Amino acid sequence: MDLSIAALLAQDGITNGAIYALLALAIVLVFTVTRVIWIPSGEFLSYGTLTLAGLQLGKAPGTVGLLVALAIVAGLVETASSWRQGALARLPRRLLFWVGVPLLIALVLARAAPLQWPFPVQVLLTLAAVTAMGPLQYRIVYQPLADASVLVLLIVSVAVHFVLTGLGLWFFGAEGSRTPAFSDASLQAGAVVFSAQSLFVVLASLLLIGVLYLLFGATLYGKALRATAINRIGARLVGISPSFAGTLTFALAALLCAFSGVLIGPITTVYYDSGFLISLKGFVGAIIGGLVSYPLAAAGAILVGLLESFSSFWASAFKEVIVFTLIIPVLLWRSLATRHHEEDE
Amino acid sequence: MKDPAPILAVERLCVSYGKVPALRDVTLRVAAGSVVTVIGPNGAGKTTLLGAIAGLLPSRGVLRCFGDEVANSPVEARVEHGLVLVPEKRELFATMSVADNLRLGAFVRRRDGAVAATLAEVYARFPRLAERRGQLAGTLSGGERQMLALGRALMARPRLLLLDEPSLGLAPVIVREIFDIIAALRASGVAILLIEQNARAALQVADHGYVLEAGECVLEGPAAALSGDPRVIASYLGHGKAFQA
Numbered sequence: 001m002d003l004s005i006a007a008l009l010a011q012d013g014i015t016n017g018a019i020y021a022l023l024a025l026a027i028v029l030v031f032t033v034t035r036v037i038w039i040p041s042g043e044f045l046s047y048g049t050l051t052l053a054g055l056q057l058g059k060a061p062g063t064v065g066l067l068v069a070l071a072i073v074a075g076l077v078e079t080a081s082s083w084r085q086g087a088l089a090r091l092p093r094r095l096l097f098w099v100g101v102p103l104l105i106a107l108v109l110a111r112a113a114p115l116q117w118p119f120p121v122q123v124l125l126t127l128a129a130v131t132a133m134g135p136l137q138y139r140i141v142y143q144p145l146a147d148a149s150v151l152v153l154l155i156v157s158v159a160v161h162f163v164l165t166g167l168g169l170w171f172f173g174a175e176g177s178r179t180p181a182f183s184d185a186s187l188q189a190g191a192v193v194f195s196a197q198s199l200f201v202v203l204a205s206l207l208l209i210g211v212l213y214l215l216f217g218a219t220l221y222g223k224a225l226r227a228t229a230i231n232r233i234g235a236r237l238v239g240i241s242p243s244f245a246g247t248l249t250f251a252l253a254a255l256l257c258a259f260s261g262v263l264i265g266p267i268t269t270v271y272y273d274s275g276f277l278i279s280l281k282g283f284v285g286a287i288i289g290g291l292v293s294y295p296l297a298a299a300g301a302i303l304v305g306l307l308e309s310f311s312s313f314w315a316s317a318f319k320e321v322i323v324f325t326l327i328i329p330v331l332l333w334r335s336l337a338t339r340h341h342e343e344d345e
Numbered sequence: 346m347k348d349p350a351p352i353l354a355v356e357r358l359c360v361s362y363g364k365v366p367a368l369r370d371v372t373l374r375v376a377a378g379s380v381v382t383v384i385g386p387n388g389a390g391k392t393t394l395l396g397a398i399a400g401l402l403p404s405r406g407v408l409r410c411f412g413d414e415v416a417n418s419p420v421e422a423r424v425e426h427g428l429v430l431v432p433e434k435r436e437l438f439a440t441m442s443v444a445d446n447l448r449l450g451a452f453v454r455r456r457d458g459a460v461a462a463t464l465a466e467v468y469a470r471f472p473r474l475a476e477r478r479g480q481l482a483g484t485l486s487g488g489e490r491q492m493l494a495l496g497r498a499l500m501a502r503p504r505l506l507l508l509d510e511p512s513l514g515l516a517p518v519i520v521r522e523i524f525d526i527i528a529a530l531r532a533s534g535v536a537i538l539l540i541e542q543n544a545r546a547a548l549q550v551a552d553h554g555y556v557l558e559a560g561e562c563v564l565e566g567p568a569a570a571l572s573g574d575p576r577v578i579a580s581y582l583g584h585g586k587a588f589q590a
Binding site: 085223230234237240244 | 445
């Protein structure tokens with residue numbers, strides 16, 4: 001291997017790694033705030049790519065039907081729980097949020113599809129539609145289980161993953177989609193060629209990570225999520241409700257996944273079930289971060305991307321095996337290096 | 346002190362852990378602007394009582410706060426109602442700064458423009474916290490943590506403050522400081538339900554007291570009367586040094 005091949009592989013690895021990093025951050029975010037190990041993150045990535053691809057073709061994406069279905073179920077769940085709590089007075093406002101908003105987004109999506117709006121608008125629509133599904137999923141599945149153990153939540157996550165994959169097949173069909181490249185330009189630096197596409201993916205990921213950093217460091221809502229992750233009881237005692245934190249967390253996590261779905265669209269063909277394998281790579285990154293550290297998770301995801309691209313050169317048949325085997329030494333290292341201590345008071 | 350409508354009325358409150366009853370038919374009242382203390386030995390159910398009133402533990406019985414039934418509302422709704430708990434374990438956000446801990450204390454008032462003024466008040470009351478506003482909460486000393494826990498609770502502008510063992514594990518000089526603060530809070534109109542091991546200090550600062558033993562309320566009365574009660578003296582005041590207020 002010479003330098004130019006190594007540079008190409010590294011570029012590939014970092015590009016994919018940047019996408020895995022977004023997934024890893026979503027998984028860490030969801031776990032720290034809600035204790036849910038979010039297996040279905042990959043489905044949200046697939047939905048992102050498939051929604052954008054649908055809009056590009058000028059036909060209403062399956063997301064429309066999916067949003068309507070989720071909104072109806074969420075509405076039923078909300079009505080039932082308000083009824084049981086004897087709090088029907090709050091119901092109209094909640095239905096507006098849980099049913100009205102998703103239906104509005106679905107309507108805009110259905111109407112906008114044939115109009116072939118400019119690409120950036122299509123991306124925004126895609127992000128809005130998939131982001132809306134995060135809180136819906138939380139409301140339907142995880143919120144009623146807020147007090148369950150991590151193990152129960154994990155098992156439920158596996159089930160949700162299968163259900164969402166099935167829904168993906170139903171609403172989007174079995175054929176895969178690819179979105180056109182953002183740019184075909186490339187930059188020459190010595191013997192090394194950088195594609196503008198790769199640069200765009202890395203910069204966009206960095207930008208989104210920067211925005212999240214500001215959100216968590218400088219806004220009250222971001223701090224409220226951090227506080228929930230640090231001390232659940234303390235957060236309740238200052239009035240941050242778990243359902244508020246969960247709703248916001250799943251919206252942000254779904255946004256991250258949708259964004260990575262948009263970024264990965266031009267790189268690979270995405271099917272309704274492609275997300276799982278991709279999100280597992282994000283998951284390996286998140287494990288490297290111990291499911292708690294954002295910088296380590298992002299760095300781990302980049303490492304996964306690099307490992308994957310170099311192993312596809314040397315031993316392409318074992319590419320996935322090598323990537324997932326990485327978990328074993330990482331778990332060993334983490335269990336030896338981490339001291340388990342009681343939560344600080 | 347006359348008995349106006351109580352701001353907290355607890356009637357026949359029962360809490361159990363599985364099949365084991367922790368509290369049986371506890372009835373208790375807190376009048377507006379007063380300090381009420383609950384004393385009793387370890388394991389009597391004092392912390393359980395506050396947990397149930399704050400909404401952290403499920404309970405049966407009547408819980409009326411400012412005239413509204415709150416027994417079915419979650420913790421967060423009770424905080425919005427003005428019922429704020431400072432737990433025994435403080436439950437601070439250890440890896441966040443003192444200032445962030447305080448600002449989050451006012452989370453329920455996030456649409457209220459006067460939060461900055463409350464923050465200034467809290468800093469004025471606890472100059473130590475003002476000095477350490479940029480420091481992480483986890484790096485504070487025990488006394489400072491208790492001050493931060495109190496300050497964080499005050500940020501919500503509570504109408505009734507539930508204090509669980511505020512002096513536990515603190516040096517005597519800090520304990521005195523904490524009790525001075527309780528007296529000052531009372532003077533500013535905040536009602537307080539105080540749970541204390543340090544019965545002598547608690548009865549000195551309180552208007553009214555209850556004695557809780559094995560999950561049941563065995564004695565109640567004005568704090569001064571309780572301090573003179575032979576049973577209380579024998580069980581709770583007999584040993585230890587007098588508290589110098």
